[in-house]
Amino acid sequence: VQGSHAGHRTAGTAVRVLTAAVLLLVPALLGVVPPATASGGSSEAADGTTTFTVGLLNEVDSFNPFLGIEATSYEMWALSYDLLVGYSMKDLSPVPSLAESWDTSDDGLTWTFHVRDGVSWSDGEPLTAHDVAYTFNRVLDGGPEAVTWGSYLTSVQRITAPDDGTVVMRLKQPNAVLPLLPIPIVPEHVWKDVSEKEVKTYPAEPTDGQPVVGSGPFRLVEGTAGGSTYRFEANPDYWQGTPHVDEVVFRVFKAEDPAVQALVKGEVDFVHNITPVQVAALQGRDGITAINGISNYFTEIAFNTGAVDTGTGKPLGDGNPALKDPAFRHALGYALDLDRVVQNAFQGGGKPGDTVVPPAYPNFKWDPPEDEAFTFDLDKAGQLLDAAGYEKGPDGLRTMPDGTPIGTLRLFARPEEKSSLRTMDLFSEWLGDLGIDTEVKVVESNRLTNLILDGEYDAFEWGWYVEPDPDSMLVNFTCDERGGWSDSWYCNPEYDRLMTAQNRELDGAKRVDMIRRMQQILYRDSPYLVTAYTTTGQAVRTDRFACFQPQPDPGGTLLVQYGAHNYYTLRPADEAGDCDGVTSAVGATVSGQPAEDGRSTVVLVAGGVLLLAALAAGGFWAFRRRTTAGERE
Amino acid sequence: VTLVTATGAQPAAPPARRRRGYGRYVGAKVLGALGSLAFVLVVNFFLFRVLPGDPARTLGRGRFRTEEQLAEFRSTYGLDQPLLQQFLTFCKNTLTGELGVSLRYRVPVADLIQDRMWPTILLVGTSTVLAALIGIYAGMVSAWNRGRTVDRLWTGSTLTLYSMPEWWLGLMLIATLAVGIGPIPGIFPTGGLHSVDVEPGTLEYALDTAWHLVLPVATLTMAYLADYALIMRSTLLEEVGEDYLVTARAKGLRDVQVRRHHAVRNALLPTTTLVALNIGFVVSGAITIETVFSIPGLGLLASEALTIPDYWVLQGTFLVASAGVIVANLAANLLYGVLDPRVRT
Numbered sequence: 001v002q003g004s005h006a007g008h009r010t011a012g013t014a015v016r017v018l019t020a021a022v023l024l025l026v027p028a029l030l031g032v033v034p035p036a037t038a039s040g041g042s043s044e045a046a047d048g049t050t051t052f053t054v055g056l057l058n059e060v061d062s063f064n065p066f067l068g069i070e071a072t073s074y075e076m077w078a079l080s081y082d083l084l085v086g087y088s089m090k091d092l093s094p095v096p097s098l099a100e101s102w103d104t105s106d107d108g109l110t111w112t113f114h115v116r117d118g119v120s121w122s123d124g125e126p127l128t129a130h131d132v133a134y135t136f137n138r139v140l141d142g143g144p145e146a147v148t149w150g151s152y153l154t155s156v157q158r159i160t161a162p163d164d165g166t167v168v169m170r171l172k173q174p175n176a177v178l179p180l181l182p183i184p185i186v187p188e189h190v191w192k193d194v195s196e197k198e199v200k201t202y203p204a205e206p207t208d209g210q211p212v213v214g215s216g217p218f219r220l221v222e223g224t225a226g227g228s229t230y231r232f233e234a235n236p237d238y239w240q241g242t243p244h245v246d247e248v249v250f251r252v253f254k255a256e257d258p259a260v261q262a263l264v265k266g267e268v269d270f271v272h273n274i275t276p277v278q279v280a281a282l283q284g285r286d287g288i289t290a291i292n293g294i295s296n297y298f299t300e301i302a303f304n305t306g307a308v309d310t311g312t313g314k315p316l317g318d319g320n321p322a323l324k325d326p327a328f329r330h331a332l333g334y335a336l337d338l339d340r341v342v343q344n345a346f347q348g349g350g351k352p353g354d355t356v357v358p359p360a361y362p363n364f365k366w367d368p369p370e371d372e373a374f375t376f377d378l379d380k381a382g383q384l385l386d387a388a389g390y391e392k393g394p395d396g397l398r399t400m401p402d403g404t405p406i407g408t409l410r411l412f413a414r415p416e417e418k419s420s421l422r423t424m425d426l427f428s429e430w431l432g433d434l435g436i437d438t439e440v441k442v443v444e445s446n447r448l449t450n451l452i453l454d455g456e457y458d459a460f461e462w463g464w465y466v467e468p469d470p471d472s473m474l475v476n477f478t479c480d481e482r483g484g485w486s487d488s489w490y491c492n493p494e495y496d497r498l499m500t501a502q503n504r505e506l507d508g509a510k511r512v513d514m515i516r517r518m519q520q521i522l523y524r525d526s527p528y529l530v531t532a533y534t535t536t537g538q539a540v541r542t543d544r545f546a547c548f549q550p551q552p553d554p555g556g557t558l559l560v561q562y563g564a565h566n567y568y569t570l571r572p573a574d575e576a577g578d579c580d581g582v583t584s585a586v587g588a589t590v591s592g593q594p595a596e597d598g599r600s601t602v603v604l605v606a607g608g609v610l611l612l613a614a615l616a617a618g619g620f621w622a623f624r625r626r627t628t629a630g631e632r633e
Numbered sequence: 634v635t636l637v638t639a640t641g642a643q644p645a646a647p648p649a650r651r652r653r654g655y656g657r658y659v660g661a662k663v664l665g666a667l668g669s670l671a672f673v674l675v676v677n678f679f680l681f682r683v684l685p686g687d688p689a690r691t692l693g694r695g696r697f698r699t700e701e702q703l704a705e706f707r708s709t710y711g712l713d714q715p716l717l718q719q720f721l722t723f724c725k726n727t728l729t730g731e732l733g734v735s736l737r738y739r740v741p742v743a744d745l746i747q748d749r750m751w752p753t754i755l756l757v758g759t760s761t762v763l764a765a766l767i768g769i770y771a772g773m774v775s776a777w778n779r780g781r782t783v784d785r786l787w788t789g790s791t792l793t794l795y796s797m798p799e800w801w802l803g804l805m806l807i808a809t810l811a812v813g814i815g816p817i818p819g820i821f822p823t824g825g826l827h828s829v830d831v832e833p834g835t836l837e838y839a840l841d842t843a844w845h846l847v848l849p850v851a852t853l854t855m856a857y858l859a860d861y862a863l864i865m866r867s868t869l870l871e872e873v874g875e876d877y878l879v880t881a882r883a884k885g886l887r888d889v890q891v892r893r894h895h896a897v898r899n900a901l902l903p904t905t906t907l908v909a910l911n912i913g914f915v916v917s918g919a920i921t922i923e924t925v926f927s928i929p930g931l932g933l934l935a936s937e938a939l940t941i942p943d944y945w946v947l948q949g950t951f952l953v954a955s956a957g958v959i960v961a962n963l964a965a966n967l968l969y970g971v972l973d974p975r976v977r978t
Contacts, residue, residue: 053829067739147706200709201739222829225738226745228929229829249829254924254933257804262823265812416940446942450687 051247055259055268059252064204065184066145078564080214081184087562089551092468108174108506113167119239121187129161134188174504177469217568228252244571274537276349287543292535293557296360299463300528302488307455310483317455329526331384335430337376345422353530355519357470366516398435409438412460420461452487488527546576546587666963673955681947733945742949753930757915764857765908772865795859803852803925824927849926868900913961917954
């Protein structure tokens with residue numbers, strides 16, 4: 001969820017994807033009973049409880065909201081706890097949550113949050129401003145809590161709760177990212193018994209059959225960190241309304257294919273993080289809605305723009321000198337056919353990228369105008385390189401402006417995701433066409449992180465999750481982050497000035513202008529060439545459950561969003577109606593049924609694949625027979 | 634009887650050699666095993682420290698904004714101390730049964746391993762035993778009927794299963810027997826170790842777990858089958874031409890008796906080694922099958938810990954895995970001493 005390089009997707013090989021397609025389509029081809037009728041299309045168990053089951057591909061690393069880092073853990077906290085300020089379903093802008101409203105002093109240094117009255121913890125204790133102040137102060141006081149959440153409160157001096165309904169936050173300097181604060185609010189009367197020392201290993205899991213105390217729509221009754229199932233029961237007194245299902249169960253799968261199989265069979269009602277190929281295969285099925293949701297993830301090719309030792313200021317590592325020149329890097333932007341990258345490397349699951357703010361955040365995103373936007377144009381790239389002095393030598397390879405050879409650029413790809421290597425292979429090919437020699441190397445993320453920090457690379461492929469406020473992403477390109485989270489060693493005083501200014505600018509429109517200007521600078525100087533905005537594949541048994549509003553709406557994902565909105569609005573399909581007027585929600589009656597077209601093509605493709613598989617198996621068998629026969633001689 | 638016959642077939646051993654007692658043999662083997670274990674302990678620590686990657690950097694990517702936060706994390710887990718100091722702490726802790734706390738899950742490694750141990754033992758253990766039993770039988774039948782249809786069938790099918798990627802075999806079983814195709818109903822679960830709503834400790838829970846294990850165990854058994862079948866087949870084939878079998882037949886024994894009491898007895902030794910070794914590997918888990926069937930076992934625990942690297946989990950799982958192999962080896966050696974007195978020298 002946070003700006004993190006740790007990709008949460010499991011890398012799948014082409015073979016696995018193909019197999020998945022075959023497996024999924026075999027029943028369709030044979031004209032079997034559709035799953036809707038096969039497994040009843042009912043969401044109610046024999047004993048009358050309604051359970052909504054989600055298949056995930058990653059386990060919880062900690063139920064303690066001060067410790068975990070996996071996206072799955074964030075989802076569990078969202079079910080158990082509330083935030084002071086929430087995220088809107090439409091565009092992730094701040095909306096009231098535990099705080100009904102908030103106001104800022106004119107100097108921007110004092111924020112007052114008015115905490116909702118009548119909210120209770122799941123054990124009956126009232127939730128007040130004191131719980132909020134307690135939670136934030138735990139973070140402010142340092143220790144493990146600060147390691148996880150401290151970066152959100154760096155500008156904060158003091159937080160107090162003068163009465164049950166008011167939280168007052170004093171700042172050292174104005175902070176435009178507020179009021180967004182993704183820190184789950186925990187109950188003081190439970191956590192005051194967990195010391196600073198104990199919190200490091202405090203599991204925050206059910207003990208002696210007692211559910212974990214929280215204020216969210218569900219509470220954890222069964223499950224441990226690293227376990228493979230987590231069971232939540234509804235909180236009937238939830239302040240935003242009683243959830244429509246009795247239980248939510250999460251099942252962790254270790255591979256996409258079995259998770260999809262479980263959805264088809266009806267063992268789970270929802271799967272998250274499946275591949276574009278699987279989404280395509282599922283889209284033809286009755287009773288299932290599969291989507292490629294807009295995600296907050298982008299992938300990039302990053303360059304070593306000049307690593308320096310932050311202590312001494314001396315150059316560090318062995319980055320290629322050509323890449324220190326923004327003009328050189330910018331020219332390479334015209335040597336990337338992003339449509340092909342998306343098609344070949346990401347199986348079509350995404351859109352060509354441009355800036356480091358993904359389209360999930362249209363409020364902040366800068367769209368390059370036509371005359372500035374990169375196009376795939378090798379001639380233009382060549383002209384730009386010529387103009388910057390990188391002309392072709394007699395051997396057809398481009399040289400530095402002083403005539404010395406550029407040498408071989410080392411392009412690093414990560415083995416964790418197939419798309420990484422494919423992107424770099426394509427890039428290498430196009431650079432070859434331009435007369436630039438390259439070498440693609442695959443190194444594990446762990447080692448790559450070290451190579452980056454040691455400045456021993458020329459370019460690499462990776463990606464970032466961007467939070468609803470791009471501040472935390474943009475800061476990675478400041479001079480101060482070199483040796484820290486900067487992985488391009490980019491440093492530009494003009495950019496740094498804008499960074500500081502936007503962070504303190506309380507006029508929303510002015511701030512957006514600055515943020516867009518910053519993206520423009522990055523686009524021009526090209527420390528990153530953003531390759532793709534990938535999508536998140538999800539599928540849901542709409543014959544059983546309904547009312548999943550996308551976030552952002554339209555086009556977003558249906559679960560694993562910012563906040564737990566859909567968990568308390570989702571309901572059995574036969575009770576859906578118009579989903580309380582949210583017509584954009586998946587399963588609302590007005591939005592109609594999922595389209596049925598495309599099925600015949602799917603069947604044709606499946607037929608072809610099956611035939612191939614059968615031929616391969618046949619050949620294999622024949623070969624086996626020969627060997628055994630030979631052995632017999 | 635057979636052992637004597639077998640030895641008789643070899644050149645006579647020098648009779649003067651002093652015969653050592655079984656007790657001494659056992660002592661030597663146990664000492665050797667302890668030595669290996671100590672060696673593993675040392676390797677265990679340094680092997681993972683030379684892994685590329687820094688857990689503070691991997692886990693902290695995008696989280697630790699300041700050097701202080703990094704330092705805080707390192708000091709919490711003792712990562713800021715000199716390597717030698719860390720090693721001494723590690724030795725002391727391991728000897729006192731303290732395996733440390735997982736960097737990723739923040740829970741004691743001993744608890745993690747304990748939770749993951751049973752699924753793995755159930756899965757890999759059952760499969761190993763089943764594969765050994767069926768494999769030995771298949772190898773026996775094949776060798777005895779060499780070149781006939783039954784041999785071709787067994788050898789062909791075990792080899793075919795052996796050459797199939799495990800994950801593919803697993804997925805095929807899921808598609809056919811868990812989801813269902815055509816007239817075949819999907820009767821087995823697609824993955825996991827048990828249903829969510831059953832009460833642990835009850836008979837229902839045990840049956841539910843068994844039901845969940847059918848497909849993964851079947852997959853692994855099929856994948857392992859060829860190992861045993863082929864070894865058994867080839868060793869038995871070596872025996873088939875031996876003189877003592879002719880003798881046995883000349884004594885008027887029936888074919889089944891010759892096979893069971895003479896030939897197979899002698900051919901079992903290499904297979905015993907294989908079974909013992911593989912039982913040692915049970916606690917190493919089966920990463921592929923654990924992945925396909927989403928079974929939370931030790932193999933997955935270790936492979937996922939590598940990405941961080943989560944030192945304490947890696948040390949713990951590798952210690953358990955190595956100890957498993959060493960203990961199984963020791964058991965095999967001791968068993969050998971009983972089965973074949975010649976190895977005691």
